[in-house]
Amino acid sequence: MESVFDILAEPNRRAILGLLVSSQQSVGDIERQLQMTQPTVSKHLRVLREAGFVESTVDAQRRLYRLKPEPFQQVDAWLAPFRRFWSAHLDALERHLDRMDNEKDPSTPTKGKTRKRR
Amino acid sequence: MESVFDILAEPNRRAILGLLVSSQQSVGDIERQLQMTQPTVSKHLRVLREAGFVESTVDAQRRLYRLKPEPFQQVDAWLAPFRRFWSAHLDALERHLDRMDNEKDPSTPTKGKTRKRR
DNA sequence: CACGTATATGTCTAATAGGGTATATAAAAA
DNA sequence: TTTTTATATACCCTATTAGACATATACGTG
Numbered sequence: 474m475e476s477v478f479d480i481l482a483e484p485n486r487r488a489i490l491g492l493l494v495s496s497q498q499s500v501g502d503i504e505r506q507l508q509m510t511q512p513t514v515s516k517h518l519r520v521l522r523e524a525g526f527v528e529s530t531v532d533a534q535r536r537l538y539r540l541k542p543e544p545f546q547q548v549d550a551w552l553a554p555f556r557r558f559w560s561a562h563l564d565a566l567e568r569h570l571d572r573m574d575n576e577k578d579p580s581t582p583t584k585g586k587t588r589k590r591r
Numbered sequence: 592m593e594s595v596f597d598i599l600a601e602p603n604r605r606a607i608l609g610l611l612v613s614s615q616q617s618v619g620d621i622e623r624q625l626q627m628t629q630p631t632v633s634k635h636l637r638v639l640r641e642a643g644f645v646e647s648t649v650d651a652q653r654r655l656y657r658l659k660p661e662p663f664q665q666v667d668a669w670l671a672p673f674r675r676f677w678s679a680h681l682d683a684l685e686r687h688l689d690r691m692d693n694e695k696d697p698s699t700p701t702k703g704k705t706r707k708r709r
Numbered sequence: 710c711a712c713g714t715a716t717a718t719g720t721c722t723a724a725t726a727g728g729g730t731a732t733a734t735a736a737a738a739a
Numbered sequence: 740t741t742t743t744t745a746t747a748t749a750c751c752c753t754a755t756t757a758g759a760c761a762t763a764t765a766c767g768t769g
Contacts, residue, residue: 474725475602476600476602476605478599478600478605479600481600482594482596482597482599482600483726483727484593485727487669490673491672494672494673494676499745500745500746501744501745501746509728510728510729510730511745512728512730512747513727513728513729514746515747515748516728516748517727518746518747519747533737533745534735534736534737534744534746535736535744535745535746536747540676542676542677542680545674545676546677548666548670549670549674551605552666552667552670554609554612555612555658555663556663556667558612558658558660558663559660562660563660592755592756601756601757603757618716618717619714619715619716627758628759629716629717630716630717630718630758630760630761631759632716633716633717634717634718634757636717637718651715651767652714652715652765652766652767653714653766654715654716710769711769712767712768712769713766713767713769714765714766714768715764715765715766715767716763716764716765716766717762717763717764717765718761718762718763718764719760719761719762719763720759720760720762721758721759721761722758722759723756723757723758724755724756724757725756726755727752727753727755728751728752728753729750729752732747733746733747733748734746734747735744735745735746736743736745736746737742737743737745738741738742738743738744739741739742
């Protein structure tokens with residue numbers, strides 16, 4: 474259970490994170506919404522907490538869990554080099570689509586950038 | 592081994608992907624650079640191929656492996672909602688830093704946006 | 710054809726993780 | 740103080756997975 478990816482590999486954990494993105498939740502809240510047993514929720518929360526994905530505060534008997542940003546940023550950082558790679562692919566796709574457009578209407582010059590970029 | 596995250600959970604597989612981001616590589620190339628046994632490399636490549644992370648072409652006895660973009664885009668898409676969340680946190684951090692600046696020089700009005708956005 | 714090279718696959722094993730049930734802890738409510 | 744509510748943890752069991760080693764397959768070369 475080293476990397477952030479190990480943590481995210483577990484579907485229930487991803488589900489929990491998905492819940493927490495809207496607002497903080499107690500263990501019981503999560504338990505009900507995801508239909509998991511309470512010990513299972515607690516265990517996953519423990520893993521998430523130790524990996525820095527979530528933190529908790531005490532509210533009487535409840536613990537309120539909320540997201541922490543760092544590990545997500547790690548994933549994003551890991552993705553960066555590949556993002557460069559795949560946007561190259563998207564550009565190729567665009568050029569391909571442009572070419573198809575031009576084949577339908579050959580009068581249009583192939584000056585590029587006819588499609589809008591994101 | 593359902594989701595893209597299961598695939599990425601394995602460190603050797605991430606290493607392989609890291610190699611392939613620069614250019615395509617044969618199994619032997621990967622084996623040498625990562626110091627893994629050949630069967631191990633082949634098995635991980637199989638997993639990666641079946642998950643759509645890589646594809647291969649035949650070059651005599653060699654197989655050349657290269658990246659495919661789709662699964663990376665999936666990860667990026669999964670990250671999107673959380674990205675909104677963590678950029679909110681970055682904004683909060685910025686506000687905090689601005690406030691610290693202002694405490695050093697209280698004459699500066701707290702009109703915000705004194706730091707440049709990315 | 711025999712041999713070397715490159716890759717894939719099969720088998721076995723050890724390690725690990727996740728779920729279930731029971732139980733411990735702690736705080737609120739009666 | 741007893742009981743109830745909320746959460747954490749311990750223990751056991753099972754399934755999955757990665758790696759090592761052996762072997763199969765396929766192509767090229769002498």
